[in-house]
Amino acid sequence: MLNRRNFLSTAAAVAAFAAFQPEAFARMEMLAADGSSRPKMPPRSLYDQNEEAYWAEIRKQFLIPDDEVYLNNGTVGSSPLPVLQAVFDGFYETEKMAQKNPEEYPIWGYEPYTEFRDPLAGFIGVNRDELALLRNATEANSYIANGLEMKAGDEVLMSDQEHPGGEQPWNLRAKRYGVVVKKFILPKPPKNAGEILNVINDAITPRTLIIFTSHISTATGLVMPVKEISALARSKGILTAIDGAHVPGMMRLNIHELGCDMYTASPHKWLQAPKGSGFLFMREDVMDRVWNTIVTHGWDDPKLKAERFQHIGSSNVPLLWGLRASIQFANEIGMDRIEKRHRKMADHLHAEMVKRGAESWTSPDPTLRCAIATVNVPPVKRMDLENWLWSNHKIRIRGGEPSKLRLSTPYFLLPRDVNRFLEKFDEYKKTVA
Ligand SMILES: Cc1ncc(COP(=O)(O)O)c(C=O)c1O
Structure with a gap:
């Protein structure tokens, strides 16, 4: 297991840390600690008592800063702390070159794994x-x-x-x-x-x-x-x-x-x-x-x-x-809960966009959709909107030319994130109407 002293003692790690924003830095530092200051996974029972409180706790496992809205999980996800911890532990263990068998090396491209x-x-x-x-x-x-x-x-x-x-x-x-x-x-x-x-x-x-x-x-x-x-x-x-x-x-x-x-x-x-x-x-x-x-x-x-x-x-x-x-992490939350959350968030966002006059490119059949809602919003130009949202409001979306928006809703999004996107979309739309 990687401990704080070992981790911070490497110049490379310190240099890498310096590149992070303070909030992300603070969360990264938790990886180096003995685990006591790292946010704990919420108990599964919290989900039944207060679902939103449960997801708010899960959100703390991710490095994405609280003021960023990430609606582009369709391109790439964001590994949570336990996944990053496992990668760092993996390096720490394998790079010692202390495998029991002298013929064993940490290389996967030759192995059954x-x-x-x-x-x-x-x-x-x-x-x-x-x-x-x-x-x-x-x-x-x-x-x-x-x-x-x-x-x-x-x-x-x-x-x-x-x-x-x-x-x-x-x-x-x-x-x-x-x-x-x-x-x-x-x-x-x-x-x-x-x-x-x-x-x-x-x-x-x-x-x-x-x-x-x-x-x-x-x-x-x-x-x-x-x-x-x-x-x-x-x-x-x-x-x-x-x-x-x-x-x-x-x-x-x-x-x-x-x-x-x-x-x-x-x-x-x-x-x-x-x-x-x-x-x-x-x-x-x-x-x-x-x-x-x-x-x-x-x-x-x-x-x-x-x-x-x-x-x-x-x-x-x-x-x-x-x-x-990452498999352990998903199983700990439960794929049933994750899928339900994905569907709920995407359906909500989709319905709100349609209310705002967007043309739906998402199937009305729930079996043919999940966590990605796609809408067409002319005359809004998607790249202009994408740049405006990111540079001014730390909201990341993606789409296609000229006016398609592809909105991906990972389970760690919170209602406040979705609302902020909708509010800013409305604000932007007024400027192009
Ligand atoms: C359907 C599909 N196939 C393949 C890819 C490529 O993924 P990767 O770059 O991880 O190979 C993507 C990425 O968005 C995708 O959506």
Whole structure:
């Protein structure tokens, strides 16, 4: 365990501290203490007595200053104190080079790392042997697009709302090897799952080899009906690869229940894990159809199962300590509570924006949305608003040109944060009306 004296004695740590604002500095310092001055997790019973008081206590676990409103968890989350503590502890322990076995070194890119894969496997509903720890969804998506056995002319069918980290790996494969990228167009917003399934069904051709789609769209926050899409694909002998970058930690996830063949994610978003922790899931019966992309020993050993995909050369083990801690943190709060909070905050914000005349790009069907509300607000220019909110009011949002706002509501937001955004939006809107 890292103690105050050890921590503060390193010049690097002191220099890093100096870069923080005083409030964040104070919270960081708590990491270095013996734990007594660090905010404690509230008892679970507080949630039943006074839900808002419970979330106000949870908010203290995050370094984001109290006067900042963070409505862009869709791009990246913020690791809470116990996750940061685990990363620092990880460095402190591993960098001693005092491992019991002289052949053991703190490098993850050559190892099974069962102690990290097991808790993640339990959290996302898969088996360890189907899971490779990677650095993010982009990397995992690239492994699939680059490695899947396909012939020129074979088609990958994807939505028109994919993130570049999902779509571009396939575009590369198409340009280099002649596979064909086809797209289905999602309604903005879809009224129900049936509408989406019809669009996909109509776009399938005899050459469709795989359907690639986000589970939660980066563009609109739409939650795709992945279980039904996977069943449709399977009934036609088509593979499914799902980009679930946003899903772990935003809503309950059980990949086996979804029935897809492959699944990728970036737990640094809604699970608030350290940046640089991602994963690739692959069903065992499709593994022999996917070649490795990054290669070191073990790439041609089928006995390793999914572990062979995580043999990527020396990597950052303490991040895995943080990933494991982020799972513990989410479980301590409870994914049921987290998901409920996510839905409540996003629904509230969405309804308030619609009241203000915004056009909704968020589905009216609650099963097709969760913690991201997307609205279109012309004539407001989203980048002007984004800059104005951040420079004048410490409110972070994100959107798309020209007037789309994508509002992400992590559970640690408080009602005062949402209200402040709405108040400032009203103020800004008056200046462009
Ligand atoms: C659906 C989706 N896929 C992939 C990514 C890329 O994530 P990362 O940069 O962690 O690989 C994002 C990021 O927003 C995303 O929303």
